[in-house]
Amino acid sequence: MALIQQEETEEKVVNPSESAKTAKSSASSNVDDHKEASDGFETASDTELGSDAEDTHKEREQQHQHQELSNPPGTDSSEEASHDEELKQKALAQANDAKLEGNKLFGDGQFEEALSKYELALQIAPDMPSSIEVRSICHSNRGVCFMKLGKYEDTIKECTKALELNPAYLKSLVRRGEAHEKLEHFEEAIADMKKILEIDPSNDQARRTIRRLEPLAAEKREKMKEEMIGKLKEMGNSLLGRFGMSVDNFQAVKDPNTGSYSISFQR
Template sequence: MVMIQPEEENEETVLQNLPKPQPTASTSKTTTSDTTTTKENGSDSDGFETASERGVSDNEEEDIVNKGINPENSAEDQQQQRTQNDAELVQRGVEEGNEAKLEGNRLFGNGQYEEALLQYELALQVAPQDVPSSVELRSICHFNRGVCFLRLGKYEDTIKECSRALELNPSYMKALVRRGEAQEKLEHFEEAIADMKKTLEFDPSNDQAKKTIRRLEPLAAEKREKMKEEMIGKLKEMGNSLLGRFGMSVDNFKAVQDPNTGSYSISFQR
């Protein structure tokens, strides 16, 4: 009996009989301005979007949508959305400013004036400017900073901060009173009296302002006389240096005050 061996298929025959691979998504074509390249066997971006597959304009559109403004909406709708977004930002700034102000108040109550100043400054930074809802907050923070400086003995800074508070709220009586106190500390009696008189315009029954005015008016008059004497003394020195060349002095001239007007006239005496 004769055994017949099956014919061995060579490698080439096997390869020829294998089914041909079908095109898959991993085979793609990428076209540039001057060349066309075919990627095969998964050598492309493995399913991730490339720059050529997703344009920049799509990204920009996505950014707009993510911000809550749909480019497909009408111009009026987009403007309303922007207005709403702006209002939310303003509200958030006011809320953060109030939180910083309250923390400043707590620190002030503990006598931590330097730390309180920082919190009031933070409130002024986050609270939006030129917005009606934050005007009162900003005015109060400037005033509170002025009081901190008053406690620290920095009277010039007190005057500056209270003046800023009054720019935002001209009828802020507390700011007028505190600024007047700082003016008095610096012996600016005329300015202090002016602040107290302004306070009485808003509150005619303010006893503190009335007492301050009565107390400061004599001091202001004394200071005016002292300044007048100093000015006259300087003028005499200048006059004597000039008149001395002619054998005269300022003693040859006498100032006479008119009792009705309070003005002075000069008369020459030999």
């Protein structure tokens, strides 16, 4: 598909909330780059546990002892949360490093090796909102690696995963549409181009691609219809042959007044 004319090495992923203009500019390169990840991730607030007004002094003392056992001296829940966040940020940085190594290998034409680095980044990246970007980039970059290797089904799978993380990822839509066209999935390729136009109505390349693919899709539909009719005839002949007949003995006749059809039998 003529939609991608030049492969580059880095991009900033379009976030679903960004404007169509930003999404369009981010679709100009091939292998994507990393931007600073957000630190914002949701944490559950602690629930305060109050004792009932009718609790005895002994019950309250038992509760206090239980809390001391649950939180021994020197243990601070806020410190644990901070440590956990540091580990996640460290893992995110390592995932980004692996992604950058994959980009370099891709640039050197080592697509199989680049695939391994992107997969490593996906395994390392923590499951948190600020890692969505690097994960979507790695899936999309794996898609373009598979494209270079001629593995178009795998390209579709990886780009779909990238779009599940970031539905407004224009480059993944372009790559998936191109892979669909390579496999002669013209209807699916047109659907991806239409999604691009929903995000970026000014995308003339997507509009031209739709015009180019629509006659191919219509031709394929007609071919599939003829093949289906041929199979039905073959099945009918196998059944009617037992009675010395074939589907050719039956003819559909259109009523010129009503436009309906009737079946007539001919010997």
